Amino acid sequence: MHTAAIDPLALRDPGQREATLMAALPAQVRAAQGLPAYAERLAGVDARGISSRAALAQLPVTRKHELLARQQAARDAAGTAGAAGSGGAADPFGGFSAIGWRALRAQRSAQRVFQSPGPIYEPEGRGSDYWRSARALQAAGFEAGDLVHNSFSYHLTPGAWIMESGAQALGCSVFPGGTGNTEIQLQAMQHLQPDAYTGTPSFLRILLEKAAEAGLTLPHLKKALVSGEAFPPSLRDWLAERGVHAYQAYATAECGVIAYETPPRAGLVLDEGVIVEIVRPGTDEPLPEGEVGEVVVTTLNPDYPMLRLGTGDLSAVLPGICPSGRTNTRIRGWLGRADQTAKVRGMFVHPGQVAAVARRHPELGRVRLVVAGEMASDTMTLQVECAAPPEGLADAVAASVRDLTKLRAQVDIVAPGSLPNDGKLIEDARSYR
Numbered sequence: 001m002h003t004a005a006i007d008p009l010a011l012r013d014p015g016q017r018e019a020t021l022m023a024a025l026p027a028q029v030r031a032a033q034g035l036p037a038y039a040e041r042l043a044g045v046d047a048r049g050i051s052s053r054a055a056l057a058q059l060p061v062t063r064k065h066e067l068l069a070r071q072q073a074a075r076d077a078a079g080t081a082g083a084a085g086s087g088g089a090a091d092p093f094g095g096f097s098a099i100g101w102r103a104l105r106a107q108r109s110a111q112r113v114f115q116s117p118g119p120i121y122e123p124e125g126r127g128s129d130y131w132r133s134a135r136a137l138q139a140a141g142f143e144a145g146d147l148v149h150n151s152f153s154y155h156l157t158p159g160a161w162i163m164e165s166g167a168q169a170l171g172c173s174v175f176p177g178g179t180g181n182t183e184i185q186l187q188a189m190q191h192l193q194p195d196a197y198t199g200t201p202s203f204l205r206i207l208l209e210k211a212a213e214a215g216l217t218l219p220h221l222k223k224a225l226v227s228g229e230a231f232p233p234s235l236r237d238w239l240a241e242r243g244v245h246a247y248q249a250y251a252t253a254e255c256g257v258i259a260y261e262t263p264p265r266a267g268l269v270l271d272e273g274v275i276v277e278i279v280r281p282g283t284d285e286p287l288p289e290g291e292v293g294e295v296v297v298t299t300l301n302p303d304y305p306m307l308r309l310g311t312g313d314l315s316a317v318l319p320g321i322c323p324s325g326r327t328n329t330r331i332r333g334w335l336g337r338a339d340q341t342a343k344v345r346g347m348f349v350h351p352g353q354v355a356a357v358a359r360r361h362p363e364l365g366r367v368r369l370v371v372a373g374e375m376a377s378d379t380m381t382l383q384v385e386c387a388a389p390p391e392g393l394a395d396a397v398a399a400s401v402r403d404l405t406k407l408r409a410q411v412d413i414v415a416p417g418s419l420p421n422d423g424k425l426i427e428d429a430r431s432y433r
Helices: 014-032 036-041 064-083 134-139 158-169 182-194 201-214 233-241 351-360 393-405
Strands: 111-114 122-123 147-152 175-176 196-199 223-226 245-252 256-261 269-271 274-279 295-299 311-317 342-344 347-349 367-374 378-383 410-414 426-428
Touching: 036 196, 064 122, 064 311, 111 342, 134 158, 134 245, 134 256, 147 158, 147 182, 158 175, 158 256, 182 201, 196 201, 201 223, 201 233, 233 245, 245 311, 256 274, 256 295, 342 351, 351 367, 351 393, 378 393, 393 410
Parallel strands: 147 175, 147 196, 196 223, 223 245, 367 426, 378 410
Antiparallel strands: 111 122, 245 256, 256 269, 274 295, 295 311, 342 347, 367 378
């Protein structure tokens, strides 16, 4: 285990951290309300009152499909205006960004603009360690003077720049390997002997396998920070057997680094620049510690002020603080996707509808809609936990399902604790043969 220095912010008293984050919220909300998207979404909200988690939870969650929809609407509107001869540049960020360039009459100039699948466009502002990745790299053992082989893509998306900016902030040198061209990248690694790697864990495995096949050795490569895909313990151990100790970071193009792994490997520690909630999938409702739900992130970034962004990823809060001494909240890591929408008999059923059924019947615990059968002959069964079901509960719940989804479902009442704590509200168990 390495002994790299820990950022003092990560060692703060938890109460002090929480007070600092909550004190910064009103200004962030007020800045966001100056942007077209949030002016609509937060109309009537008094920013001065958003200074606690309870108050923050009253704001709507913005999900990625809504970012895409607003950006697409802006493009469509600009196209219509252009066809009519009235001109005008589309806002590629859908009214969520305070930075851009001259044609957008932006408040400040962006350093880069990225395109993620969708397409969703994201801005990058100016400043050292803009995406806050240095803290995660430091936890993985990266130090000033290291040469980092960066195999995230430098094309369209921000992954490579997220890692490069943090590495440079630490005083590292960076080789911009990018993706693909395995033989050329291996040649560069053989010549340059990098100390560290950033990229996906699967590509790191490919590089090491190809090196072994070619009889090449990479004796200096001892550490890695990986992201962008699942990092199972089996792959972590495989890399360690070959001398590379890899840790994972959880980041998105909208929020930068959200959480990162530390040497004890006891979950992921939240970054100091974000506020994270775990909410019931398909809703805006925060869940208690330990419950699996959707990761919702608020960033303290005036350039691109994400307020309660629903990432679509599932995780859960772990109790206690990290054995490394870092005092921020820990999450379990990536546990799957929160979007469990299923099409049943020609109708879409959303997690939010299942959650709405549960809200109508407060005596219920966890609920889970199981879609079974074969396509075109689907069956729906809503499993609900209830300790002491009143007479007629199953019929009442079935009526709520019918009312909210326009579909019929059987209702099975099960004992509390029977359903798994995995964040799933909809399980698609159909046969697709």
